[in-house]
Amino acid sequence: MVKYFSFFLILLSVVQCKIKKGSSVQVLSRSKLGSIQTHYSQALPEHSPKVGQSSEIFLPISVSQLNYEPNQGNILKISFAFDQRRFETGWISFVNPQKGQFLTTLQIILNYSTIRIEEIQFVPEYSPVKYDSKGKIKIPSGINVNYMWKKEPRSSHKKTMIFLLSTGFVSTLISLASVIPDFFKHRHPKNAVNFKKMTVTN
Numbered sequence: 413m414v415k416y417f418s419f420f421l422i423l424l425s426v427v428q429c430k431i432k433k434g435s436s437v438q439v440l441s442r443s444k445l446g447s448i449q450t451h452y453s454q455a456l457p458e459h460s461p462k463v464g465q466s467s468e469i470f471l472p473i474s475v476s477q478l479n480y481e482p483n484q485g486n487i488l489k490i491s492f493a494f495d496q497r498r499f500e501t502g503w504i505s506f507v508n509p510q511k512g513q514f515l516t517t518l519q520i521i522l523n524y525s526t527i528r529i530e531e532i533q534f535v536p537e538y539s540p541v542k543y544d545s546k547g548k549i550k551i552p553s554g555i556n557v558n559y560m561w562k563k564e565p566r567s568s569h570k571k572t573m574i575f576l577l578s579t580g581f582v583s584t585l586i587s588l589a590s591v592i593p594d595f596f597k598h599r600h601p602k603n604a605v606n607f608k609k610m611t612v613t614n
Contacts, residue, residue, distance in 0.1 A: 433462075433463050433464035433465075434462055434463065434464065434465075435462065435463045436460040436461070436462050437460055437461050437462070437463060438454060438460055439454070439460055439461065439469070439471075439492065439493075440452040440453065440454050440492065440493040441453060441471055441490060441491065441492050441493075442490070442491050443488065443489065443490050443491075444488075444489040444490075444491070444503060445487070445488055445489070449489075452493060461559040461561075463561065464561055465561060466558070466559060466560045466561060467558075467559050468556055468557065468558045468559070469556075469557050469559070470554050470555075470556055470557075471518075471554050471555050471556070471557045487505050488505075488515060489503040489504060489505050490503075490504050490518075491503050491504065492504075492520075492532070501532060504534060513538040513539060513540055513541065514538060514539055514540075514541060514551075514552050515536055515537075515538055515555055516537060516538065516539040516552060516555055516556065517536075517537040517555060517556045517557075517558070518534060518535070518536055518537070518555055518556070518557050518558070519534070519535035519536075519537070519558050519560070520532060520533070520534060520557055520558065520559050520560070521533040521534075521535075521560050521562060523562045
C-alpha cells in the first residue's frame with residue numbers, strides 16, 4: 413500500500429509539470445459592456461496557442477449583441493482564462509483613444525513557467541470604423557489575438573527541480589520504510605521479533 417502511495421506522489425509531481433513545449437493551451441474568453449456581458453466561450457482547438465510558439469488566433473467577440481456603439485466612446489472589457497479556468501484574468505478595459513474606432517488586434521505576451529502562466533501583458537490596436545455601401549457601420553465579429561511566448565525564467569526551473577527532488581526523496585524514504593522490516597525479517601529473525609515488539613509497546 414505504501415509503495416502504491418509513493419508511486420502516486422511521483423506521478424502527481426510529473427502531472428503538475430505536464431505543461432511543456434508543443435502542448436496546446438485551451439483559451440476561454442468573455443466580453444462585457446456596461447451591465448451586459450457574455451459567458452465564457454472556448455476558442456477552436458486548432459486555433460489554440462501552443463507553449464513555446466508564437467501564434468495568432470481569431471477571437472470571436474459578440475460586440476453586436478452588446479449593442480456596441482463606437483460613437484458613444486464605450487469601454488469594452490475582456491477577460492481570459494486558460495486550461496479549464498486554472499488561470500483566469502480579471503476584467504481588462506480597452507478604452508478607445510478616440511471615438512469612432514474598434515479594437516481589432518490584441519497583442520498578448522504570456523510569461524509562463526512549466527506549471528502555470530505567471531504574467532500577461534496586453535497591447536491593444538485599434539482601427540477606424542468602416543461603413544458598407546448602405547452607410548451602415550461594419551461591426552467586427554471578433555479580434556485577432558497574437559500570442560508571443562517568452563522564455564521560461566530560470567527561477568521556475570529551480571523551484572520545479574527542488575519540488576521534484578523533495579517529492580522523490582520523501583517517496584524514497586516511504587519505500588525504504590516498507591522494505592526495511594522485510595529485510596531484517598529474512599536476515600535476522602530475532603531482531604525482527606524485537607523490532608515488532610518495540611513497535612507495539614511504543
